[in-house]
Amino acid sequence: MSEFEGNGQRLIALCLLGCVLFNYPVLALFNVPGTVLGIPVLYAYLFGAWAALVALMAWIVERRR
């Protein structure tokens, strides 16, 4: 498998991971009262997971081979 195809498959896997992270039931786990550093848990989770997902995408595309 070439690096090129590998990246495609890694990104597809990330998309699927995102579909799980940003949907029921995982969302429900974080839809609870309380705060993280003053930010409501659900909001902190959504933005945190989103940022992590984008960081992973950047890492896959940009890493030195």
Add this chain to the structure above:
Amino acid sequence: MLQGWIIVCTSFAYLGLLFAIAYYADKRADAGRSVIASPYIYSLSLAVYATAWTFYGSVGRAASDGIGFLPIYIGPTLMIALWWVVMRKILRISKQNRITSLADFIASRYGKSALLGGAVTVIAVIGIVPYISLQLKAVSNGFLIVMQYPEIVMPAKLGAVPVAQDTALWVALILALFTIAFGTRHLDAAEHHEGMVAAIAFESLVKLLAFLAVGIYVTFVVYDGLGDVFARAAANRELAPLLTPLEGLAGNYASWAWLTILSMAAIMFLPRQFQVAVIENKDERHLNKAIWLFPVYMLAINLFVLPIAFGGRLHFPGGSVDADTFVLTIPMAEKQELLALLVFIGGLSAATGMVIVETIALSTMVCNDLVMPVLLRLRSLRLNERPDLTGLLLGIRRGAIVFVLLLGYLYFRVAGEAYALVSIGLMSFVAAAQFFPSIIGGILWKGATRLGALAGLSAGFLVWIYTLLLPSFARFCIAMKFGIAIAARIPMITTTIISSMRVKPFWFLDMTCVLRS
């Protein structure tokens, strides 16, 4: 310093600057030294996705249901991960076949079917009309509000005005002229608009900076940081339920998922997204950086939506100020004139970017895939004997731009006042989603046929008209209201499973709209 003439002059100066950027980029392109051949410009031009909806509307949505605005940006993030495979394929097909628009692309996947191309064009034009009217509404409301400074008066309270004095009409006409000057100065066989792309990339920077500025101001100057805003919201009886917003109705998770899916379709198949992502793409390799840079942009422009929304509701208790205008009205209430002006220009850039690219993309389709095929078939016109059709083609395009913008204005006049910005935009998202099956089928599935695509598209479009477009008129038309309200209770007979699944969450929305009105 927020006098009327300053606002008007700044707006025109801004449009002039855009024009200068476009002119410069076009000149450079003619000289063979493109300024847009960069993955960064490509990523910024994709950010034409963020319109007045994002700039004004997200805050409005967040103020009423918390996190509900976010799937519109998470969907594209998930979709763009697939671009490495899917968009690359679309780019290669498009370059090979010299594709000039979305309609052209779909038609070419089904044996260059002119009928299919025409159908796609009609669906795209009608489907996008609410989206254009959203931009007109946002700009004209922003203008009317900022003109009242230091008072904060909602446009709805200013009373009805005759058509000739309606700001939205003037916005529509100025934007039409501007787009014509911008996109139809000359004819490019490949439909590349380098100047436009450069200007759009610049607009993406302006709207992001303006939004971040107001976000940082509200969060850290008006309030004492994120923790402070959320703590005050939690202490407020009205706002506290928004902090765990998905509780209660199980349907909320479903509509969250559907919004995500809709926006996954929108990022690829809104005519303007197809234009910037595919038609204007200079180099396939720009995709690599855009795959993560564009999501970074969306993340950045959404960071302060919730603090502004909660800050606005705390600042203006009792709902006297429309939440769609918080980005503008909070700086105004705090007497931050310069910031208010920056926000107004940011909103203008968000709206004009969308209108320019969308109408250029639509006018290309109307010309190449709807009007010209018909004219060429009319033997009596003897068009194929004419040596040069440039004048005719440009004329059709200019006419199409004016037509689309006036339709947008008409929709604003008839139905636009009643809905929040996001609800209007979502209608167009659903319309664009109709293209999803026929495109994916067309590129990945050998068994897809022209007739199937045509049947699916028209069935989906009819359901869209029936469940979304007509009810939006019905809110204003008492005579129609009764009929539609009854019709809305009859179980929908669906022609295709896909189209019925696609409209489901909005089906619910319509019902509530109709029932409420």
